[in-house]
Amino acid sequence: MTGGGAPIQIGMAVRFAPRQEQVHLDALEGTGAIVLHDQSVPGSAARAERVVVAPSGIWVITTKHFDGQVQKRDVGTFFSMDWRLYVGRRDVTRLLGAASRTARALRSAICDDDCAVPVLPVLCLPEAEWSWFAKPFQMCGVVVASPNAVLKLVAQPGAFGPDDLDRLADELRAA
Numbered sequence: 001m002t003g004g005g006a007p008i009q010i011g012m013a014v015r016f017a018p019r020q021e022q023v024h025l026d027a028l029e030g031t032g033a034i035v036l037h038d039q040s041v042p043g044s045a046a047r048a049e050r051v052v053v054a055p056s057g058i059w060v061i062t063t064k065h066f067d068g069q070v071q072k073r074d075v076g077t078f079f080s081m082d083w084r085l086y087v088g089r090r091d092v093t094r095l096l097g098a099a100s101r102t103a104r105a106l107r108s109a110i111c112d113d114d115c116a117v118p119v120l121p122v123l124c125l126p127e128a129e130w131s132w133f134a135k136p137f138q139m140c141g142v143v144v145a146s147p148n149a150v151l152k153l154v155a156q157p158g159a160f161g162p163d164d165l166d167r168l169a170d171e172l173r174a175a
Contacts, residue, residue: 031055031155032162034169042109046102053169056158057118058110060103061150064095069129072139085139087128096140099123103142110171117160117168124150 033054040047050061068088076082084093103121111117121142128146136145136153145153160168 032165033154034165036169036172039106039172041102041105044102044105044109046105048102048106051106051172052154053165053172054154054156054158055160055165056154056156057120057160058106058168058172059120059122059150059154060099060106061122061124062095062099062102063124063126064092065127066090066092066125067127067129069131070125070134070144072137072144083139085123085144087125093140095123096142096144099142100140106172110168122150122153 031054033052036048036051036053038047038049039051048060049063052059052061064087066087068086068090071086073084073086074081075084084091085096086092099121103119107115107117107119111119123142123144124147125144126147130146134146134149136143136149138144143150143153
């Protein structure tokens, strides 16, 4: 592997090392969002890879590097549906549960039950193949998206101003 952020030639496609992805998310800070990396989750052994505190809410982003086409498949029987997330031939549905649990633990650490701050789990698949008109989709309460789609989702306007974002980010850092 080459140095952080340098392009890596894999087959016919150019992929970027993980630090490039970090720089990509750091571009959000110009929109008022605050990006926290490798954030501990209070009251839990879990760690969130990236937490973005944005006007649209708190986004808990888990990134996994899998090659292959992203597909939502029904592997159930004729009478019962069993939806699974596949990347290539790999069933990665279990990652949705882990992302959801991390977001839930983070939410319970910073908010009460009546808290209005949305804490949204995201599974970002930067090296996966997305169909031409693919849009982010939700599965088991987790948004599954490409890096560009994550940026668009996080950059949406919301109800939180700069003071709210600073307060929430400080609570997360202190936890």
